[in-house]
Amino acid sequence: MGDWKVRKLGAALGAEITGGSLAEAGAQEIDLIKGWLAEHHVIFFPSQTISVEEHVELGKHFGELEDHPNLKNPFTQHPYIFELAATQGGVADEWHTDITFQEEPSIMSILHMVKCPEIGGDTMWTNLYQAYEEMSVPMQTLCEGITALHDALPHSRPDKMAIHPVVRIHPETVRKLLYVNEHFTRRIVEMSAGESEVLLKYLTEWVKNPRFTVRYQWTPGTIAMWDNRCTQHFVVNDFEGERVIQRVTVMGDQVDSAREPMTEPWVRSGYHGATSRHDKQLRQFLRGQKT
Numbered sequence: 001m002g003d004w005k006v007r008k009l010g011a012a013l014g015a016e017i018t019g020g021s022l023a024e025a026g027a028q029e030i031d032l033i034k035g036w037l038a039e040h041h042v043i044f045f046p047s048q049t050i051s052v053e054e055h056v057e058l059g060k061h062f063g064e065l066e067d068h069p070n071l072k073n074p075f076t077q078h079p080y081i082f083e084l085a086a087t088q089g090g091v092a093d094e095w096h097t098d099i100t101f102q103e104e105p106s107i108m109s110i111l112h113m114v115k116c117p118e119i120g121g122d123t124m125w126t127n128l129y130q131a132y133e134e135m136s137v138p139m140q141t142l143c144e145g146i147t148a149l150h151d152a153l154p155h156s157r158p159d160k161m162a163i164h165p166v167v168r169i170h171p172e173t174v175r176k177l178l179y180v181n182e183h184f185t186r187r188i189v190e191m192s193a194g195e196s197e198v199l200l201k202y203l204t205e206w207v208k209n210p211r212f213t214v215r216y217q218w219t220p221g222t223i224a225m226w227d228n229r230c231t232q233h234f235v236v237n238d239f240e241g242e243r244v245i246q247r248v249t250v251m252g253d254q255v256d257s258a259r260e261p262m263t264e265p266w267v268r269s270g271y272h273g274a275t276s277r278h279d280k281q282l283r284q285f286l287r288g289q290k291t
């Protein structure tokens with residue numbers, strides 16, 4: 001058992017935690033971590049020494065682990081480690097919640113910062129509870145009654161898709177949160193393509209409001225953990241040189257909505273004009289769901 005100290009990093013979310021070793025984490029530490037995650041949503045443990053196997057073992061305390069469905073590891077080839085290496089183009093510089101193109105996106109991630117530049121390459125997180133709570137009531141009401149199509153286009157797999165509510169209920173806190181991201185969310189299902197584009201642009205900008213965010217400056221050996229259900233993150237692409245992360249990802253849970261969608265999906269029947277190309281992906285997904 002460590003002598004843990006918690007220092008809050010931002011008003012919206014984030015805390016840095018020191019005073020113990022995660023390589024030896026047992027049941028007591030796992031309970032503490034769950035509590036810290038519920039309170040701060042993203043937590044950082046600097047100066048940890050952890051092997052790949054210990055990292056994987058740590059992840060297993062929180063649930064089943066998953067391999068990355070689309071991307072390959074440049075270094076370890078380990079089935080439960082997902083790696084991003086900047087020298088190989090691995091910089092996640094678009095705001096996202098991990099793998100929302102899956103029916104059950106991951107619940108949490110544990111990231112090990114293996115190598116990083118002295119300056120630059122910070123990561124930012126945003127609080128999706130706050131993004132929901134600070135919207136006006138008419139906007140909250142609209143968002144609660146609609147769903148969105150997510151796909152894996154950034155991994156060159158636009159055929160991998162899932163539909164999720166735009167406002168999700170967190171299964172543990174039972175709080176509502178705004179659940180669309182600029183990386184994977186493609187289309188509001190119940191709206192025309194034009195309306196969807198405008199609304200998604202607004203919502204995906206809104207979540208970036210600096211008041212909802214925290215920014216972390218890395219040192220090698222830091223372990224970060226985040227609740228993937230109520231946050232998004234973004235890597236600041238302002239550095240040169242090597243930056244290598246290894247991530248363990250805990251498998252997902254069902255995405256529950258605040259209420260049923262207010263209408264059927266927007267798919268017009270009959271003759272399709274030139275503009276119907278905008279609805280093609282949605283039609284394909286819905287057709288696939290029926291078979």
Ligand SMILES: O=C(O)CCC(=O)C(=O)O
Nearest residue numbers: 092098123233235245247
């Ligand atoms: O490299 C980072 O700081 C975050 C990487 C990332 O976006 C991810 O693991 O999903």
